Amino acid sequence: MEVEIARPYFFGDIGYWAERTEVHKAAYQGEVSVLQGLISKGASVNIVAVDSITPLHEAAARGQTQCLRLLLDAGAQVDARNVDGSTPLCEACSIGSFECVRLLLEYGAKVNPTLTSRTTSPLHEACMGGNADCVKVLIAKGASLEAYDLYYGTPLHVACANRHLECVKVLLNAGVHVNATRLHETPLHHAAKSNNVEMIELLVEFGANIYARDKYDKKPLDYTRPETPSAHIFQLYENQPLSLQQLSRITLRSALGTKASDLVTKLQIPSRMISYLLYQ
Template sequence: MTEIENSQQYFFGDIGCWSERTEVHKAASLGQASQLQHLIESGASVNMVAVDSITPLHEACLQGQTQCARLLLDAGAQVDARNVDGCTPLCEASSAGSLECVRLLLDRGAKANSILTSRTASPLHESCLGGNSDCVKLLITVGASLEAYNLYYGTPLHVACAYGHTDCVKVLLNAGAKVNATRLHKTPLHHAAKNMRVEMIEMLVEFGANIYARDQTDKKPLDYTTPGSPSAACLKLYETTPMSLQQLSRVAVRSRLGTRALKVVHQLEIPKLLISYLCYQ
């Protein structure tokens, strides 16, 4: 029996042949650039996958180790390698909030809009999960989809609101994210209300959020607040006080312009004060 077991063939890709974590993985994760360079020069593979298909580049990006990520890429690391959950190194760098890593990966051809699966979030989702507004700005600049849809979270705006990251919410809204996007009929405003974020509630409504939207349980955003709380008072005020014609006009203009708004508004031949107002400044 022992002889049979010892003679059994194993192939690359079988779980038994995967390294739990190679020295290259460790050096990349710890930011040991000199050690990593030595391993690469000694012939170590930069694309060896550990359990869950994690590559050394995933490890470096998750820890924000830009120098190691650059060494790996220079040595031929696959920039869009996916782990078992479908996450790319760009997703990991975005989650970690490493702006330098994100910029490096994009410069090397990483896709800002990777194909999503039921288990995958986009790099923009990951940035919003971590509240990394600078990464959000950079990803939007290179064309990251504002409406990328994740089955668990919804859109990046849903994520930013659910996790209470007001700075990310502002960046997304100014870039033209759909304020009334839904997941199971739940809007970003439902999340902001549930999290008692008054500033976020005000921001969403000013951008045209529907305060009467009902989710799959027939609840309005107000229904998710605690009676007597500042967030409840804020939503009640909006319900009893219609938006001004000025506010409605801004929402209409911004809705019409969509993702082109910030670029187009500055080209309009109108007073600077109006431009500032249209840009929510």
């Protein structure tokens, strides 16, 4: 099989330019034996195609774990960036491929790559797709809970806007800032817009401010439809403040911050109390 030779291209110093090579195709389609043959014949695993996409991006975007490992073992640059600044880890997180995410992290992928105006973090991508297992492993590896995207805000904003309750639970238990804002809009505003009662209750239990106003001077309640369960729950919160017990729980979790999950589970208290503190 003839190996493609492409002209040099110096974008990010990650390889060479071509429209789309056989290496890209094999990685994308999960053709392990073909990819192995190409690599053995000297094909570059860091060759870049249109938009600076590498074979590693292709494999990650399709959840092709075996091809991903082959490329990494052959020296593929784990944090290569495409024209939008996305890394292979971002691609794997966006489709919720837990095995690919775990493999990339094992090979040293940055869990907090530098963000640009066109880039979202791996944690944002995982929350956008509702991939709670990926969210958990990223947080365990030190993903920034408050990573800020110009278009979406924090990962919690993304999870709430996309109605991914399990991701919201994981983030809140990890100690994310529940009242983070983007243009004064909080995650609770997103939950209200989607009329998601369970999410609204969860956010409030973790200290979300029901009186926060966005750039249009609207409270979360203002985004609910009259006579809906979401509107009723906000009216209930306004007419009946949180109990001392609830406020104490919020204060404790706020004080412990990102260490809350680890520290609370080590306390010698009944399991039902641990569940209450962490909302499991």
